[in-house]
């Protein structure tokens with residue numbers, strides 16, 4: 099470890115930023131890890147694990163602390179609250195760290211942070227946690243039991259239980275706490291899946307085929323993703339398999355004009371651009387004509403977001419895609435019926451990705467769901483007008499909430515009868531055929547399926 103860097107202090111600072119100042123866990127962790135690139139792999143892994151683990155288990159950790167400490171978690175000073183949380187996480191979930199080291203490091207850190215008067219309190223609470231951990235009684239009542247066991251807020255569990263039943267609810271909650279390899283998409287415009295696999299293995303990573311799509315892999319055992327040569331060369335993109343199905347099912351045709359209205363950081367746009375380029379090349383070969391001119395316009399709301407898309411476009415080497423700053427909730431007459439394919443992968447509550455963004459479950463509130471469904475309908479209203487006759491509108495969200503998914507599809511079909519639902523469930527691989535919860539659309543459930551919670555519908559405008 100670098101001489102001045104104390105990994106537990108870094109953890110504490112990150113947790114303070116997330117819980118007190120509203121920072122996003124994946125963003126701040128990424129920033130901090132890239133700042134401390136020189137740390138050893140083990141040290142970076144420790145920081146990541148303790149931050150993510152503390153957030154993943156925070157409801158349970160607070161429950162434990164409330165059983166032990168006279169001062170309840172809500173009343174604690176923020177620094178002490180987060181210090182105790184990350185320490186309880188290590189005591190309960192990290193066998194490799196000795197209990198006495200967790201307690202003494204926490205006391206030293208409390209002193210360093212200016213709380214020398216609370217060294218006895220910190221020491222006492224943590225030693226009591228060690229002594230009484232196995233005696234603590236957990237709630238027995240249904241939703242509260244699941245909430246403490248899996249650290250998912252009760253209102254989310256109640257919503258899922260009502261909509262999908264208890265078994266699926268528990269599977270989803272449990273899945274969010276599992277550590278998983280990342281999923282990558284081979285960039286087929288640059289390399290074949292076989293060559294990519296060989297190259298990544300030569301770089302020391304573990305690569306396994308994903309059963310759902312032939313160009314998807316699980317990737318693990320690498321040190322720093324951005325440090326991999328294959329990543330720098332743009333040979334693969336990090337993308338969940340559920341998201342890959344948007345590009346797969348959008349199936350762009352040679353020469354298509356595609357508009358992705360909410361595209362940052364560009365995952366689906368780039369996948370579609372890659373497919374479009376390949377389709378254009380095949381068509382040109384078959385017809386003996388000039389290459390076709392299929393294009394993707396990847397839009398998002400701010401310059402910051404379109405810069406992110408540009409960075410990914412540059413890495414991809416694709417020449418048929420550009421990023422444009424445009425508000426999807428405001429219709430521009432100039433866009434009217436200009437696109438063969440419109441992608442609407444919309445802002446949503448994200449209840450399907452709580453495992454990847456462990457702070458999101460504390461951030462999102464029940465009242466947000468209705469507001470988000472309204473925004474989605476507003477954007478869909480503008481997006482449908484961009485589609486040419488005979489064209490396609492892809493609708494997707496990374497959430498598990500009917501109000502933002504199937505209900506919006508029903509609303510859309512009623513509001514815009516010139517569209518019809520195009521069944522996307524017919525030609526799926528056999529592993530996925532039972533995934534379909536409502537005819538024609540896909541709802542992935544984490545823990546039931548090997549991916550994020552994700553919804554996809556394909557809507558066709560009548561010719």
Ligand SMILES: C[S@@+](CC[C@H](N)C(=O)[O-])C[C@H]1O[C@@H](n2cnc3c(N)ncnc32)[C@H](O)[C@@H]1O
Pocket residue numbers: 341359360361362363364365366367397398399400403424425426427443444445446
């Ligand atoms: C689910 S994310 C899109 C992810 C992207 N499709 C991908 O695959 O990488 C939703 C995006 O919508 C953008 N967004 C939110 N409101 C918007 C608006 N009014 N107009 C355009 N983009 C918007 C957000 O900035 C965010 O990048």
